[in-house]
Amino acid sequence: MFSSMFSSMFSTANPVAGIVHMFGHSFLRRAFLAGTAISLASGLVGYFVVLRRQVFTGEALSHVAFTGALGALAVGAELRVGLYGSCIVFGLLMAALGSRGRADDAVVGSVFAWVLGLGALFLTIYTRSSSASDGTAGVRVLFGSIFGLSRGQTTASVVVSIGVATLILAISRPLLFASIDEAVAGSSGVPVRLLGFGFLGVVGVTAAVATQAVGALLLLGLLAAPAGAAQRLTSRPFTAMWLAAGIAVGSMWAGLSLSYAAPKVPPSFGIVAVASACYLVAIAITTGRRAASFGTPGHDHSDDRPHAHSHSH
Amino acid sequence: MIAVVAATVHNGLGWNLADDMRQLFELHFMVNAFRAGTIVAVVAGAMGWFTVLRRQSFAGHALAVVSFPGAAGAVWLGVSATAGTFVASISAALVIALVPRSASGGGEDSAVIGTVQALALASGVLFVSLYGGFLNSLNGLLFGTFLGITDDQVTTLIIVGAAVLLVLAAIGRPLFFATIDADVAQASGVPVRLLSVVFLVLLGCAAAEVSQITGSLLVFALLVLPAASAQRLTSRPGSSFVLTIVLALAITWVALAAAYFSVYPIGFFVTTIGLGVFVVVTVAQSAKVRIQRRGRSGFTSQGMAA
Numbered sequence: 001m002f003s004s005m006f007s008s009m010f011s012t013a014n015p016v017a018g019i020v021h022m023f024g025h026s027f028l029r030r031a032f033l034a035g036t037a038i039s040l041a042s043g044l045v046g047y048f049v050v051l052r053r054q055v056f057t058g059e060a061l062s063h064v065a066f067t068g069a070l071g072a073l074a075v076g077a078e079l080r081v082g083l084y085g086s087c088i089v090f091g092l093l094m095a096a097l098g099s100r101g102r103a104d105d106a107v108v109g110s111v112f113a114w115v116l117g118l119g120a121l122f123l124t125i126y127t128r129s130s131s132a133s134d135g136t137a138g139v140r141v142l143f144g145s146i147f148g149l150s151r152g153q154t155t156a157s158v159v160v161s162i163g164v165a166t167l168i169l170a171i172s173r174p175l176l177f178a179s180i181d182e183a184v185a186g187s188s189g190v191p192v193r194l195l196g197f198g199f200l201g202v203v204g205v206t207a208a209v210a211t212q213a214v215g216a217l218l219l220l221g222l223l224a225a226p227a228g229a230a231q232r233l234t235s236r237p238f239t240a241m242w243l244a245a246g247i248a249v250g251s252m253w254a255g256l257s258l259s260y261a262a263p264k265v266p267p268s269f270g271i272v273a274v275a276s277a278c279y280l281v282a283i284a285i286t287t288g289r290r291a292a293s294f295g296t297p298g299h300d301h302s303d304d305r306p307h308a309h310s311h312s313h
Numbered sequence: 314m315i316a317v318v319a320a321t322v323h324n325g326l327g328w329n330l331a332d333d334m335r336q337l338f339e340l341h342f343m344v345n346a347f348r349a350g351t352i353v354a355v356v357a358g359a360m361g362w363f364t365v366l367r368r369q370s371f372a373g374h375a376l377a378v379v380s381f382p383g384a385a386g387a388v389w390l391g392v393s394a395t396a397g398t399f400v401a402s403i404s405a406a407l408v409i410a411l412v413p414r415s416a417s418g419g420g421e422d423s424a425v426i427g428t429v430q431a432l433a434l435a436s437g438v439l440f441v442s443l444y445g446g447f448l449n450s451l452n453g454l455l456f457g458t459f460l461g462i463t464d465d466q467v468t469t470l471i472i473v474g475a476a477v478l479l480v481l482a483a484i485g486r487p488l489f490f491a492t493i494d495a496d497v498a499q500a501s502g503v504p505v506r507l508l509s510v511v512f513l514v515l516l517g518c519a520a521a522e523v524s525q526i527t528g529s530l531l532v533f534a535l536l537v538l539p540a541a542s543a544q545r546l547t548s549r550p551g552s553s554f555v556l557t558i559v560l561a562l563a564i565t566w567v568a569l570a571a572a573y574f575s576v577y578p579i580g581f582f583v584t585t586i587g588l589g590v591f592v593v594v595t596v597a598q599s600a601k602v603r604i605q606r607r608g609r610s611g612f613t614s615q616g617m618a619a
Contacts, residue, residue, distance in 0.1 A: 055423035059430075106370050106541045110588055113533035117584030120456035120531075124577050139451060143438045217530075221431035228424035266442050272435040276428050283425075 022260055030154040031146045031267070035252040037161035038213045039222060039271075043248030044168045045206045046227035047241045048199065052179045056108075057094050057200065058223045061207040063112045064090040066216040067119035069141045074122040074129070079141070080156075084208045091204025095197040144215030144268040146256070153212065160209045164202055165245075175199060176237050213252075214268040221272030222248060229275075229282035251275035326574040337570055346459040346569055348467045353526045354535065354565040356474045358558035359481055360519035361540035363512065367492045370537045372409060372513065375426060376520035377532035379405040379433045383521075384454050384529075385440035394454075395469050398521040405433075406517030410510040437529075456580035457528035459569055470522055477518045484508060489550065526565065531580045535561060538587035542594045560590060 023029055049058055068086020069079050123138040140148070149157065168175070178185040178192045186192040207219055214222050226247035230240040255271030326333055338344055364373050383401020384394040441451055453460075481488075491498040491505045499505045523532045539560035543553040568582035 050424045053423070055427050059427055106365055106537050107591075109370055109374060109533045110538050110541065110584075110591060113531050114584040114588040116530050117456070117534065117578075117581040120452070120578045121581040123452070123456075124581075128576060142455070143435075217434045218431045220427035221435060224424040224427040225431070228428060231424075264443055266435075266438050269435040269439040269442075272431050276432040279425075279428050 022257070027147050027149075028256070028260060030149050030151065031256055032253070034149055034154045034157040034161075035146055035213055035256055035271075036249055037158040037165075038210055039248040039252035040245050041161040041164040041168075041206055042210050042222040043226045043245035044165050044172075044241060045203055046223040046248065047230060047244040048168070048175060048179060049203060049223055050227040050231060051176075051237075052199070054200070054203070055220065055224050057091070057203065058207065058220055060094070060108075060112055061087055061090060061204060062211075062216045062219040063115045063119070065207050065211045065219070066141050067115050067122065069211070069216070070119050070122035070126060070138065073137055074125040079137070080153075080208075083141075083211060084205065087204035087208040087211075088201055089204075091200040091202075091207070092197065095200035140215075141211065142215050142217050143266065144211070144213050144218065146213045146267050147259075149212065157209055157212060160205060164206055164209070167202060171195065171198070172238075172241065176241075180237075214271055218268050218272045221268075221275050222251070225272070225275035225279045226251065229279040232279075232282040232286045247275065247278050251278060333574075337573060342461060343459075343569075343573060345462040345464065345467055346573075347566070349462045349470050350459070350526055350565040350569050351562065352467070352470045352474045353522050354561040355558055356477055356519050357523045357535045358539055358561035359478060359554070360516060361536040361561065362543070362554050362557045363481070363488060363492065364516060365537055365540040365544060366489075367512070369513075369516065370533065371426075373516055373520050373536050374533055375409070375430060376402045376405050376513075376517045377524045377529050377536075378430050380521045380524045381454055381529035382433050382437035382440060384524075385437040385444070389440040389444040393465075393469075395466050395525065398524060399469075399473065399518065402517040402521035402524075403514055404517075406513040407510075410513040452578070453528065455528045455530050456578050457524075457526055457531060457583065459526065459572055459579050462525070466525070470525065473518055474522060477515050477522075480511065480515060484511060488512060526579065527583050528580050531584050534580075534584040534587040535564065538591050539564060542591045545594050545598050564590065 023032075046058075049055060064086050065083055068090075069083040071086070072079055072082020126137060136145075174185070174190045175195055177188075178190050178195050182192050206223070210219055210222050227240075227244040229247055230244035234240050234243060251271055251274040254274040255269075256267055258270040258274070259265045259267035338347070361373075364370055380398040380402045383397040383399070385397075386401070387394045387397020390397075437454070441454075452458075487498070487503045488508050491503050491508050495505050519536065520532055523535050527535050540553075540557045542560055543556035546556060547553045564583060564586050568579055568586055571577075571582045571586075572579035
């Protein structure tokens with residue numbers, strides 16, 4: 001079964017010819033183009049999401065993205081209007097609530113479950129109401145449809161992603177300062193509140209654009225996994241930031257190629273699987289390094305701070 | 314709105330309550346749905362009470378998410394989806410229980426959890442895709458379904474549910490002790506670490522059971538909301554435990570009936586009713602506290618913290 005799954009790419013013995021053949025498909029060229037831009041933006045943004053301990057916001061956004069997109073479809077609007085609208089509004093809302101609005105886990109989780117339940121309702125309304133609706137809308141939003149991007153969607157994704165990446169790079173220095181030590185950054189004139197607010201807006205945009213690639217539910221695979229791996233591997237902030245972007249782009253390329261070679265493998269699975277594997281490898285490397293430098297594995301909890309281990313080596 | 318839509322589905326919801334009930338239990342699949350729902354609600358209530366008390370609601374959520382690839386993988390391999398759900402959730406519970414927790418917590422821990430969840434969901438999609446039936450089973454697995462619950466499934470749910478409740482009854486008292494004050498419990502000889510491992514395995518079973526009704530993604534609604542509501546209403550452990558189970562049963566039954574008489578998915582009703590109960594309880598409690606404080610000392614209080 002496995003050999004038949006890999007037939008299409010390696011039908012030619014020459015790998016170069018196989019790759020040329022792969023890029024002969026316009027849907028794949030578009031997927032690589034959009035995917036590269038999206039994963040670059042996700043990697044850069046994801047680094048700060050993990051650094052600022054806002055992974056949970058990313059998870060919340062993945063629920064909101066689903067419900068927003070299907071809500072738009074249910075009322076007959078364009079999917080992307082709902083997707084971007086809901087993600088940006090929610091990101092800013094989370095920023096406005098800030099730490100004051102940090103309710104307890106059970107409440108937050110329950111509200112998010114309800115948001116998803118609402119999404120399921122919109123999905124039913126949409127698939128039942130319009131005769132022209134396609135039944136795959138729900139699956140596309142949940143799990144992405146990067147092989148199905150139109151020319152216009154590809155252009156939009158690339159433009160938005162490049163915009164996000166540029167913005168993050170432009171504010172990376174003060175944002176890093178504010179993320180690592182908010183109090184000191186604030187007292188030395190960095191507009192900490194404005195940065196925090198703007199950043200979550202950018203995270204919202206990223207969530208919306210990444211939803212088209214890997215889907216709402218797998219968002220964290222592209223946002224958290226590369227960043228987590230990068231932070232494990234190096235303690236130098238800018239190296240880690242670029243490493244996160246590199247791992248994200250590499251996972252995108254590997255995942256898309258895997259899915260092309262084995263058509264039964266959904267592209268979003270390929271992307272998330274490669275990104276998770278990178279994280280696993282990073283954990284294995286750093287754990288081994290840590291055990292070696294300490295000798296006694298029993299002491300390792302004293303060195304569990306994400307930024308400490310590469311100094312010890 | 315429900316009544317309008319229902320007319321297209323069945324005889325419809327009428328003002329004659331007896332007739333509505335008769336319709337509800339007329340079909341065998343619906344009887345099975347109520348059987349399964351009742352078992353699931355009791356297990357969810359009992360386990361949820363401890364889960365909320367131990368602040369492990371997100372572990373419950375993660376275990377339920379893992380049940381999705383379990384079910385999808387089982388369908389792909391041609392074995393029972395229910396069995397796949399249990400195997401996946403219980404294995405995940407063991408992994409969570411046995412992998413040492415890092416002391417720092419924070420950003421990196423949540424990155425790991427987020428990645429594992431995304432990978433679990435992605436594997437579920439892979440299995441569904443390999444199986445080929447991309448659309449039919451997917452929404453049910455994720456957002457719950459009450460259609461097509463077989464007698465065998467009900468039997469499995471009863472056996473696992475009874476086992477969970479028996480073990481919980483056996484460890485309930487020390488578990489409560491260990492939850493309230495782990496240090497004192499440890500000092501007086503309660504095996505705190507062992508209890509937490511056993512509890513996580515039970516939670517895996519419970520999450521798998523609940524996901525049969527609510528789907529993998531919406532387990533929170535039945536596992537956490539009844540307990541969170543009940544624990545706000547009363548601080549006495551015994552009464553809030555019973556109240557949790559009563560609320561879970563009520564939410565499940567009403568959601569099943571609503572889903573039957575409408576065209577909308579049961580996941581929507583479970584989450585909406587559950588959250589509705591919780592919001593009403595919270596508002597009522599904070600209003601009560603505010604009135605009491607105002608009556609006693611005259612100053613305006615801040616109300617109950619959310």
